Amino acid sequence: MVRYQDRLAGESAKAYALRELTENIIKMELKPGALISENELSRTLGVSRTPIREAIQELVKARLIEVFPQKGSYVASISFDAVEEAAFLRRTIESAIVEELCDSITDAQLKSLYENIDLQEFYLKSGTSEKIMNLDNEFHEMLFVISGKEQTYKLMHSAMGQFDRLRTLSLYSVKDIKIVSDHRAIVDAIRDKDKENARSLMIKHLMRYKLDKDEVIRAYPDYFK
Amino acid sequence: MVRYQDRLAGESAKAYALRELTENIIKMELKPGALISENELSRTLGVSRTPIREAIQELVKARLIEVFPQKGSYVASISFDAVEEAAFLRRTIESAIVEELCDSITDAQLKSLYENIDLQEFYLKSGTSEKIMNLDNEFHEMLFVISGKEQTYKLMHSAMGQFDRLRTLSLYSVKDIKIVSDHRAIVDAIRDKDKENARSLMIKHLMRYKLDKDEVIRAYPDYFK
DNA sequence: GGTAATATACTTGTATACAAGTGAACAAGA
DNA sequence: TCTTGTTCACTTGTATACAAGTATATTACC
Numbered sequence: 001m002v003r004y005q006d007r008l009a010g011e012s013a014k015a016y017a018l019r020e021l022t023e024n025i026i027k028m029e030l031k032p033g034a035l036i037s038e039n040e041l042s043r044t045l046g047v048s049r050t051p052i053r054e055a056i057q058e059l060v061k062a063r064l065i066e067v068f069p070q071k072g073s074y075v076a077s078i079s080f081d082a083v084e085e086a087a088f089l090r091r092t093i094e095s096a097i098v099e100e101l102c103d104s105i106t107d108a109q110l111k112s113l114y115e116n117i118d119l120q121e122f123y124l125k126s127g128t129s130e131k132i133m134n135l136d137n138e139f140h141e142m143l144f145v146i147s148g149k150e151q152t153y154k155l156m157h158s159a160m161g162q163f164d165r166l167r168t169l170s171l172y173s174v175k176d177i178k179i180v181s182d183h184r185a186i187v188d189a190i191r192d193k194d195k196e197n198a199r200s201l202m203i204k205h206l207m208r209y210k211l212d213k214d215e216v217i218r219a220y221p222d223y224f225k
Numbered sequence: 226m227v228r229y230q231d232r233l234a235g236e237s238a239k240a241y242a243l244r245e246l247t248e249n250i251i252k253m254e255l256k257p258g259a260l261i262s263e264n265e266l267s268r269t270l271g272v273s274r275t276p277i278r279e280a281i282q283e284l285v286k287a288r289l290i291e292v293f294p295q296k297g298s299y300v301a302s303i304s305f306d307a308v309e310e311a312a313f314l315r316r317t318i319e320s321a322i323v324e325e326l327c328d329s330i331t332d333a334q335l336k337s338l339y340e341n342i343d344l345q346e347f348y349l350k351s352g353t354s355e356k357i358m359n360l361d362n363e364f365h366e367m368l369f370v371i372s373g374k375e376q377t378y379k380l381m382h383s384a385m386g387q388f389d390r391l392r393t394l395s396l397y398s399v400k401d402i403k404i405v406s407d408h409r410a411i412v413d414a415i416r417d418k419d420k421e422n423a424r425s426l427m428i429k430h431l432m433r434y435k436l437d438k439d440e441v442i443r444a445y446p447d448y449f450k
Numbered sequence: 451g452g453t454a455a456t457a458t459a460c461t462t463g464t465a466t467a468c469a470a471g472t473g474a475a476c477a478a479g480a
Numbered sequence: 481t482c483t484t485g486t487t488c489a490c491t492t493g494t495a496t497a498c499a500a501g502t503a504t505a506t507t508a509c510c
Contacts, residue, residue, distance in 0.1 A: 048465040057279065070471040070492055085376045092321040151310045155384055273495040295462055295501040
C-alpha cells in the first residue's frame with residue numbers, strides 16, 4: 001500500500017517530495033502506469049505543487065516517471081533498454097574503479113572494506129535481507145568514495161532506479177550468500193593487486209541481475225515495456 | 226559579452242532558459258563567480274522565475290551553478306576534481322563502447338562514421354574550428370547511438386560541462402588535426418575488430434585534454450578552485 | 451570618529467492563481 | 481442506435497505573490 005511518512009526536521013519540501021516518491025516507486029507501491037497527480041500529492045504531503053514538480057522532474061531523468069504535458073504524469077514501466085543500459089553503465093564504471101583501486105588502495109581502506117563484509121556475513125546468519133541490501137549499497141558506495149569518485153557515484157546512482165525495482169520484485173531469487181562471497185572475492189583481488197581478477201569478479205558480480213530480470217519478467221510481464 | 230538569443234518556436238520556457246544559460250556558461254560569457262539573479266534573468270528572457278529555477282536546478286547537477294539558499298546563485302568555478310572525474314567517466318565509458326562496437330558494428334554504421342570523418346578532414350582545410358568541434362561532438366554521440374546507448378550518452382553528456390569550458394578557453398591549443406586523425410585511427414581499429422587497439426586509441430584520444438587543462442590553469446588560475 | 455541598532459534591498463523557497471490543452475461523460479439530433 | 485457537439489473536470493505549464501533569511505548601507509547614539 002502506498003504509504004507516506006512524515007517530513008523530517010530541516011528537510012526541504014522538495015527533498016521531502018522526492019524522498020517519498022522515490023521510496024514508493026522503488027518499493028513498487030506506486031506501480032508502473034500509476035497516475036502521479038501533482039494536486040493530489042500536494043494535498044497528501046501538505047506542500048505546494050512547486051516542490052512536487054521539482055521532485056517529479058528529477059524522477060523523469062531517472063526514467064521512473066513519464067510526463068505527458070496537459071495529460072498527466074505516470075510511473076514509468078520497467079524498460080528493457082533502460083535496465084540493460086544501467087547494467088552496462090554500472091559494470092563498466094565499477095570494474096574500472098576496482099582496477100584503479102588495485103594501484104591506489106591503502107591498508108586502512110582495505111580494513112574498512114573488510115569490516116563492512118564481516119558485517120554482511122554476520123547479518124547473513126541472523127539478520128534480514130534488508131540489512132544485507134543496505135550493506136550491499138554501502139559497500140559499492142565505499143568503492144567510489146575510496147577512489148575519490150563521489151560525483152561519479154551520484155551520477156550513476158541516479159540511473160539505478162530501474163535496478164532497484166527489479167531487486168524489490170525479486171527479493172528472494174539471488175541469494176544473499178552469493179552477494180557477500182562475491183564482495184569478499186573482489187576485495188581479496190584488490191588486496192592482491194590482481195587487476196584482471198578484480199575486474200572480472202566485479203563484472204560477474206554485476207551480471208547476476210540477469211537471473212532476477214528473467215524471473216521478474218516472467219512473474220510480472222505487465223510491469224515491463 | 227553575455228548575449229541572449231530569441232526563444233525558438235515551440236520551445237518551452239524552461240528549455241529556453243536552460244539553453245541560454247548553458248550556452249553562456251560554456252562559452253565563458255558568464256564567468257565563474259558571476260551572480261545568476263533569477264529576477265534579473267526573468268526580466269531579460271521574458272519568462273517567469275519558475276522555468277528559470279527549473280533550468281538552474283539542472284545546471285546545479287551539472288556542477289555549472291552553485292545555489293546558496295537565501296544568498297544567491299553563482300556560476301561554479303572549474304573544479305579540478307570535477308574535471309578529473311568527468312575525464313575518468315568519459316574515457317571509461319567510451320573505451321568500453323568502442324570495444325563493444327568491434328563485435329557489433331555493421332558496414333552501414335562504419336560507413337556513416339567514415340562519412341563524418343571525411344567531413345572533418347574537409348573542414349580541416351577550409352572551415353572553422355567551430356565546425357570541427359560540432360563534428361567532433363557528433364562523432365562521439367554517433368558511437369553511443371550506434372551501440373544503442375542513448376540514455377548513457379545523455380547521462381554522461383550532462384557531466385561534460387566542465388570539459389566544454391576547458392575547450393572554450395583553450396580553443397587553439399590541441400590541434401584539430403590531431404583530433405581528426407585520432408578519430409580515423411579509432412574507426413579503423415573498430416573496422417579491424419581490434420579491441421585492444423580501439424580501447425587504447427580512445428583512451429589516448431580522451432587524455433589530450435590534459436594538455437589543455439595545464440595550459441588553461443596557467444592562463445586563467447582564477448577560474449579554478 | 452567609532453560602534454551598534456536598524457532599515458532596506460536584495461536573495462532563494464514556497465504557495466497560489468491563471469492559462470491552455472486533453473479526454474471522458476453526456477445530451478441532442480438524425 | 482449512432483454520431484456529433486458541448487460541457488466539465490481534470491491535467492501540466494507558467495506567472496505571480498508571499499515568506500523568510502542575508503548582507504549591506506545607513507542612521508542614531510555614545
